[in-house]
Amino acid sequence: MTFNPSIFSRLIIVLCSFIALSSKAAAPSFRNQIQPLLAKSGCSSGACHGAAAGQNGFKLSLRGYDNEADHLSITRHAFGRRINLADPARSLLLLKSAGIVPHKGAARFETTSPEYKILGEWIAAGAPGPQPNDPLITRIEVTPASATLKPRADLQLRVRAHFSNGRTEDVTRWVKYTSANESVVNVGDDGKARIVGHGEGAVTAWYLSRIAIASITVPFTNKVTASTFSKAPKRNFIDELTLDKLRSLNLPPATRCTDSEFIRRAFIDTIGILPTADESRAFLADTSTTKRDTLIELLLRRPEFIDYWTYKWSDLLLVSSRQLPQKAMWAYYHWIRENVDANTPWDQFVRKLVTSTGSTLDNGAANFFVLHDNPSAMAETTSQAFLGMSVNCAKCHNHPMEKWTNDQYYGFANMFARVRAKNGTAGEGDHVIFAATEGDLVQPRIGRPQLPQPLEGKPLPMNSTEDRRNALAAWLTARENPYFTRAIVNRVWANFLGTGLVEPVDDLRMTNPPSNAKLLEAAANYLADQKFNLKALMRAILQSETYQRSNIAAPGTESDSRFYSRYFPRRMMAEVLLDSISQVTDAPTAFFTDERNRLQTGKPYPAGLRAMQLPDANIASYFLKSFGHADRTQTCECERNNQPSVAQMLHISNGDTLNDKLKKTDNRITRLLAAKLSNEQLIDEAFLNAFARFPTPDEKLKCVKQIALAGEVSRRDAIEDLFWALMSTKEFIFNH
Numbered sequence: 001m002t003f004n005p006s007i008f009s010r011l012i013i014v015l016c017s018f019i020a021l022s023s024k025a026a027a028p029s030f031r032n033q034i035q036p037l038l039a040k041s042g043c044s045s046g047a048c049h050g051a052a053a054g055q056n057g058f059k060l061s062l063r064g065y066d067n068e069a070d071h072l073s074i075t076r077h078a079f080g081r082r083i084n085l086a087d088p089a090r091s092l093l094l095l096k097s098a099g100i101v102p103h104k105g106a107a108r109f110e111t112t113s114p115e116y117k118i119l120g121e122w123i124a125a126g127a128p129g130p131q132p133n134d135p136l137i138t139r140i141e142v143t144p145a146s147a148t149l150k151p152r153a154d155l156q157l158r159v160r161a162h163f164s165n166g167r168t169e170d171v172t173r174w175v176k177y178t179s180a181n182e183s184v185v186n187v188g189d190d191g192k193a194r195i196v197g198h199g200e201g202a203v204t205a206w207y208l209s210r211i212a213i214a215s216i217t218v219p220f221t222n223k224v225t226a227s228t229f230s231k232a233p234k235r236n237f238i239d240e241l242t243l244d245k246l247r248s249l250n251l252p253p254a255t256r257c258t259d260s261e262f263i264r265r266a267f268i269d270t271i272g273i274l275p276t277a278d279e280s281r282a283f284l285a286d287t288s289t290t291k292r293d294t295l296i297e298l299l300l301r302r303p304e305f306i307d308y309w310t311y312k313w314s315d316l317l318l319v320s321s322r323q324l325p326q327k328a329m330w331a332y333y334h335w336i337r338e339n340v341d342a343n344t345p346w347d348q349f350v351r352k353l354v355t356s357t358g359s360t361l362d363n364g365a366a367n368f369f370v371l372h373d374n375p376s377a378m379a380e381t382t383s384q385a386f387l388g389m390s391v392n393c394a395k396c397h398n399h400p401m402e403k404w405t406n407d408q409y410y411g412f413a414n415m416f417a418r419v420r421a422k423n424g425t426a427g428e429g430d431h432v433i434f435a436a437t438e439g440d441l442v443q444p445r446i447g448r449p450q451l452p453q454p455l456e457g458k459p460l461p462m463n464s465t466e467d468r469r470n471a472l473a474a475w476l477t478a479r480e481n482p483y484f485t486r487a488i489v490n491r492v493w494a495n496f497l498g499t500g501l502v503e504p505v506d507d508l509r510m511t512n513p514p515s516n517a518k519l520l521e522a523a524a525n526y527l528a529d530q531k532f533n534l535k536a537l538m539r540a541i542l543q544s545e546t547y548q549r550s551n552i553a554a555p556g557t558e559s560d561s562r563f564y565s566r567y568f569p570r571r572m573m574a575e576v577l578l579d580s581i582s583q584v585t586d587a588p589t590a591f592f593t594d595e596r597n598r599l600q601t602g603k604p605y606p607a608g609l610r611a612m613q614l615p616d617a618n619i620a621s622y623f624l625k626s627f628g629h630a631d632r633t634q635t636c637e638c639e640r641n642n643q644p645s646v647a648q649m650l651h652i653s654n655g656d657t658l659n660d661k662l663k664k665t666d667n668r669i670t671r672l673l674a675a676k677l678s679n680e681q682l683i684d685e686a687f688l689n690a691f692a693r694f695p696t697p698d699e700k701l702k703c704v705k706q707i708a709l710a711g712e713v714s715r716r717d718a719i720e721d722l723f724w725a726l727m728s729t730k731e732f733i734f735n736h
Contacts, residue, residue, distance in 0.1 A: 026125075027121070027122060027125030027126065027128050028118050028119075028121055028122040028125070029130075029131075029134055030067065030071055030122065030127075030128060030129050030130050031067050031130040031131075031134045032134060032135065032137065032163070032208065033118055033122070034118070034119065034122055035064035035067065035070065035208065036064070036171070036174040036175075036207055036208055037115050037118060037119060037174060038060065038064055038070075039063045039064050039176065040115075040173075040174050040175070040176055040189075041097065041108040041109060041115060042105070042108065043060065043097070043105070043108065044060040044061065044062060044063050044064045044070070045062075045063070046062055046400070048105055050062040050063060050064075052396070055104070055105075056104065057078065058073065058077070058078070058082070059073055060073060060074075061397055061398075062396075062397040062398065062400060063206075063209070063397075063398065063400055064208075065209060065397050065398035065405065065406060066397075066406075066445065067129070067130040068129070068130060069445075071127075071129035071130060072129075074093065074127070075127050075129070083123055083127050084123070085123065085126060085127065088120055088123040088124040089120065091120075091123050093119065093123070094116065094119060094120060094123070097109060097115075097116070097119065098110065098111050098116055114173065135163035135164050135165040135167060136163065136164045137161055137162070137163055137164075137207075137208045137209075137210055138162050138163060138164055138210075139161075139162050139210055139212075140159055140160065140161045140162070140171070140175075140205060140207050140208075140210045140211070140212045141159070141160050141162070141212055142157055142158070142159050142203075142205045142212040142213070142214045143157070143158045143159075143160075143214075144157075144214065145212075145213075145214055145215070146214065146215040146216070146217070147214070147215075147216050147217070148216075148217045148218075148219065148248075149195050149216060149217070149218055150195065150218065151195050151196065151197065151198065151218060152194075152195060152196075153194075153195045154192055154193065154194055154195075155192070155193040155195075155216070156190075156191060156192050156193075157172070157177070157187075157191040157192070157193060157203060157205065157214055158170065158172050158191070159171050159172045159175045159191065159205045159207065159212065161207055161208070161210070171207050172190075172191050173190070174207060175191060175205045175206060175207045176205075176206045176207070177189065177191055177203055177204065177205055177206075178203070178204045178206070178511070179193075179201060179202070179203055179204075180201060180202040180203070180204065180511065180512060180513065181199065181200070181201035181202065182196075183196065183197045183199065183201075184196065184197045184198070184199045184200065184201030184216065184218055185201035185203060185216050185218075187203045191205070193214075193216065195216070195218055197218065198218050198219065198220045198221070198249075198559075199218060199220075199249065199559075199562070200215065200216070200217050200218070200249065200515065200562070200563075201215075201216045201218070202214065202215050202216065202511075202513045203216065204510075204511045209398050209403065209405065210403070211402070211403055211510050211511060213510065213511070213513055215513065217248055217249065219248065219249050219250040220249055220250045220251055220556060220557075221250070221556075222250050222251065222252060222555070222556035222557070224250055224251075224252045224556075228252050228253075229243050229246065229247045229252075229253075232253055232545070233256070233545045234545060235543050235544050235545050236540055236543065236544055237522050237523075237526065237540075238519065238522075238523070238540060238541065238544040238546050238547075239544050239545045239546055241516060241518050241519040241522055242516065242519060242544075242546045242563075242564050244518070245515075245516045245518075245519070245563055245564075246563060246564075246565055249563060251554075251556070251557045251560055251563060251565045252554045252555075252556065252557060252565065253545075253549060253554065253565050253566070254549045254550045254551075254552060254553060254554050254557070254565060254566035254567070255549070255550050255552075255554075256545065256548055256549065256550065257548055257549060257550045257551070257567065258550075258693075259283060259284055259291075259292075260280065260284060260691065260692045260693035261550070261551070261692075261693075261736060262292060262295075262548060263275050263279070263280055263283045263284075263295065263692050264280075264691065264692035264693075264735075264736075265567070265735060265736065266292075266295060266296065266299060266542060267299065267692075268572060268576060268580075268735045269495060269496045269542075269735065270296075270299040270300070270305060270308070270496075270538065270542065271299055271302050271304035271305045271307070271308050272304065272307065272308035272311070272573075272575070272576045272579065272612045273304055273576070273579060273580070273583060273610075273612075274580050274583055274584070274689070274690075274692065275692050276583075276689070277684075277685050277688035277689045280688045280692040280693070281688060283295065284693070284694075292543075292548070293543060296539060296542045296543060297539075299542075300535050300538065300539065304612075305340075306337060306340050306341050307610070307612045307613045308612055309340045309534075310333070310336050310337040310340045311575065311612045311613075311614070312495070313336050313340065314333060314336055314615065314617075314632070315617075315630045315632060315639075315640070316385055316491075316635065317332070317336065317353075317368065317385070317635075318371055318632045318633070318634075318635060319332050319333050319336065319615060319616065319617070319632060320616055320617040320618055320631070320632040320633070321593070321616050321618045322617070322618050322631075322632070322633065323371055323632075323633070324367055324370065324371065324429065325428045325429030326429065327361055327426075327427075327428065327429040327430070328360050328361060328364075328367050328370065328429035328430075328431075329367075329429075329615065329616060330364075330615060331360060331361045331362075331363075331364035331367065331429075332360075332364040332365070332367040332368075333364070333615035333616075334364055335363070335364030335365050336364070339352075343533065343534075343535055345531055345532035345533055345534075346488050346527075346532040346534055347477035347484075347531075347532040348477075348532070350386050350473070350476065350477055350484075351473040351476075351477050352365055353365045353368055354368070354382060354386075354469055354472060354473050354476065355467070355469045355470055355473050356368060356369070356433060357433050357434055357435065358432060358433065358434075359424050359426065359430055359431070359432055360424070360429065360430060360431045360432075360433065361424065361426050361429060361430045366431070366433040368381075369419055369421065369433045370421065370431055370433075373421070375413040375414065375415075375416040375417045375419070375441045376395060376413050376441075378413070378416035378419065379391065379409070379412050379413040379415070379416055380392050380395075381635045382416075382472075382476070383412070383455070384506055384635045384636065385506075385635050386476060386484060386487060386488075387455075387476075387483040387484060387487050387508070388483065388486065388487030388490060388491070388502070388505070388506050388507070388508035389402070389483065389487075389506070389507065389508045389509050390506075390507070390509075391404050391408075391409055391412065391455070394406055394408065394409035395409055402509045402510060402511065403510060404455065406443070406445060407443070407450055408453070408455055410441060410443040410449070410450040411450040411451055411452060411453035411459065412453065412454060412455050413441050414440055414441045414449055414450055414451070414452040414453075414468075415452045415453070415454065415460075415468045415469065415471075415472045416441075416468070416469070416472075417439055417440050417441040417449070417452070417468075418435050418436040418437070418438070418439050418440075418467070418468060419433065419434075419435060419436075419469070420433070420434055420435070420436045421433050421434075422434070435467035435468070435469065437465040438465075440452075440462065449462070452468050454471070454472055454475040454476065456475075456481075457471070457472075457475035477532075479528045482524065483508065485524040485525075485527055485528055485532075486502075486508060486520055486521075486524045487506070487508055488527070488532075488534070489501075489520065489523045489524050489527055489537065490502050490505050490508065490514075490520065491505050491506075492534060492537055492538060492541070493523065493541065496538070496541045496542065496547060497541070497546070497547065497564060497567070497568065498567070498568040498569070498570045498735075499561065499562065499568055499570075501514040501515055501516055501519060501520045501523075502514045502515075502520070503515075503562075504637050504638065505637050506635075506636065506637045515562040515563055516563065516564075523537065523540075526540065546564050547567070548567075549564075549565075549566050549567050550566060550567065551566055551567045551568070551569045551736040552566065553565065553566050554566070567736070569730075569734045569735065569736040570642065570734060570735060571642055571644070571733055571734050571735075572733060572734070572735050573627075573629075573640065573642070574611075574623070574624045574626075574627035574628055574629040574640075575610075575611035575612050575614075575624065575629060576611075576612065577627060577733065578611045578621075578623050578624060578627075578657070579610045579611050579612055580732075581657065581658060581661060581727060582610070582661065583689075584668070584689045584690050584723065584726075584727060585658075585661040585662060585664070585667050585668055585669070585723065586667050586668035586671070587660075587661035587662075587664045587666075587667040587668075588607065588608045588609075588610075589610075589611065589621075589623075589657075590604060590605075590607065591604070591605040591609060591611070591614060591619055591620075591621065592604050592605070592619070592620040592621075593605070593616065593618060593619065593620070611624065617629065617630060617631055617632040622651070622655075622656075622657075623651065623655075623657045626645070626647045626648055626651055627648055628640055628641030628642055628643070652727075652728050652733070653728065658724060658727060658728075659724075662720045662723060662724060663720070668689070668723075669716065669719050669720060669723065672685055672719070673715070673716060673719070679703075679704050679707045679708065680700065680704060682707075682719060682722075683695055683699075683700055683703045683704065683707075683722070684700075686719075686722055686723055686726055687699070687726070690723075690726040690727060690731075690732050691726070691731055691732065703722060706718060706721075706722070707719065707722070
């Protein structure tokens, strides 16, 4: 190695300073100072030594969640070559971190930095490990917790950590910062936030597995008078809290939607079908001021309501013959359907599911435990489906974006460790689910089980022989459990408003705050007050002026996609779109099982069955596949894909689905022609069936002209073209 006088001089100076300091100062805490230092510098990140296999033979726990293992790795592994207690300044940990010797991760800090000083002092003090009497962090707080700023403004955030011994410390320098909305606010490593756009953003501060959020509001520059909000119509608490948010952002609300928009929108969102021409005609002619409320009540009582919400919960609970035998799949589906039909309160629905026992054919809910046949899968699906959050990351390490620890994960999973299954007596698909009186899930990191414990509930005695799921269900569905109620509120809200108060709808982690936290909390309390009656929540949403706003944005609000200044249009879900095409043409779709080989092995479903009445996701349908229906292989909203594609465009333009239905000899067009309707009447029927509205005078004039040009010989072709043209528009394909 070539002698470098400059490096040698630096080492001598640093060594002397370490010798002088080590006799005066207390050793830095490995748990509370060294670990956050390594995390902030990126040493224990997933891209560096915190990766599952580490880097270049040096492995740390992700963001320092395992103090004992990390101390051992730093001070003992590789013959202890990373630490030089006799000559601290020559420790490889320091030399590489400062870039004095080559390091693939490059220099992480300067030799003059506080990081270098603290790390050097710790080594000079003997590199002590975590101590039993170390104060433990209890929480962190970020200031300001909320702020209203203008674009291009800067804001320096400050973070204080609170410890179990009552001590507080400014840890601003050691915190990792992330922005939840980069289009509104950016944040640097130093905690300085820079405003870049209008809207609302949040900055997450992370320190020692504790998280705090700073909310930042940047009002739009619209010229809006105070009376715009004070005089805006309000029906219930939803409108009050939505308008409060819009006021804070200077976003004027859109006007009320038309009657034709409302009836079509409410039908699609509530029962998954279009109103018929007669239903639309009657609703548009009704002059009653209460007709919208009357319609809402009718929709909540319609049999199609049961079809629609059974299908939605079947997506959530993975009802599919890909993973269950046919008899078991049908039993699972019928159990869900019976509870939707009975309007079973959501807390009772979930309680019955997570505590289900007995034959999977007699008690369809028990199939939940066939689909998830180990404690980890049961815990992960339960948290995702009913708490709206993923704890999967905590299986291997403390969750990097949430507060859940590896210990909490295994305590939660241990609640399911005694669920057992045995073969039943009724043949294929019959399993008997029961709770054993012993058995635990071992946590690999420590080699023993954690006490069984809900995520934020009380631990259970390890030796208790009671079914642990009863205690889990009590905690899970309790009114005091904020995650449970907010999760289902967010799912229902997203169904009706197009986007959840939290997006994605099953990602309710602390670092992904809601667009309107007060509204989410109020809606959760409302649902709990209504004893978890989902229809009561749906009624409140449907009746609100927020839901009944036009989809046309008020001037200055075109970029709003989170705060409900208008109704956000979105493409109909695949099954609803296919059913709508079938309904408008009056040509039902024939459905077959077995997606892999429809012609050879597929079995047909009964004629006339709608897509939203199918019990199974294993369907041979190019249309449903192209338009992104859920395969029901994992509990995640990401399974359903509503993104547009070239395949969708081509299929609508010239695919078999629409063309075949238009050509059928017994479809709606045939019956309309047989009724000897005039061209004007035919056009009215087409528009009412597709759009729930009459054509405008200009639209009618153009359509009449085209049909007249076709002549009597080609009149049917012209009518088919009209129906095709209407069903190819965004007005038809999108719910607006």
